[in-house]
Amino acid sequence: MLIDMKELAPLLREVKTIAVVGAVDKPGRPVDMVGRALIEMGFTVIPVHPKRSDVWGLPTYASLGDIPTPVDMVDLFRSPQFCPEHAREVLAMSPLPRIFWMQSGITSPEAREILSGSGITVVEDRCSKVEMQAMGIRR
Numbered sequence: 001m002l003i004d005m006k007e008l009a010p011l012l013r014e015v016k017t018i019a020v021v022g023a024v025d026k027p028g029r030p031v032d033m034v035g036r037a038l039i040e041m042g043f044t045v046i047p048v049h050p051k052r053s054d055v056w057g058l059p060t061y062a063s064l065g066d067i068p069t070p071v072d073m074v075d076l077f078r079s080p081q082f083c084p085e086h087a088r089e090v091l092a093m094s095p096l097p098r099i100f101w102m103q104s105g106i107t108s109p110e111a112r113e114i115l116s117g118s119g120i121t122v123v124e125d126r127c128s129k130v131e132m133q134a135m136g137i138r139r
Contacts, residue, residue, distance in 0.1 A: 021074060075103065086111070
């Protein structure tokens with residue numbers, strides 16, 4: 001689903017906390033570059049990875065359901081086959097995040113369908129870092 005980024009900009013300006021699913025701090029990996037950039041841009045980044053306890057020097061949670069604080073945006077760095085599972089995880093969060101973002105190259109009609117009607121904006125096949133930098137969004 002192609003999102004009009006100009007329409008998304010006001011919502012992105014409200015984002016403060018971003019959960020990065022699939023977070024790893026291996027240099028050269030897209031998730032590492034984006035995660036570090038989001039931190040440098042001033043966002044509160046919460047890494048999510050099932051086997052790591054520390055990514056980017058931050059406490060890392062095994063799943064979205066383990067995060068003890070509200071999240072404004074979930075930023076996925078997972079293959080499309082895992083997106084529906086994460087969409088279901090998102091629906092169990094309270095409060096619900098405002099944005100479910102699938103990074104460049106990632107689309108999931110099933111995840112989009114799961115989240116339809118929830119009020120959560122779904123973004124597919126776009127890089128959060130690139131889009132936020134282009135819009136001048138920082139915290």
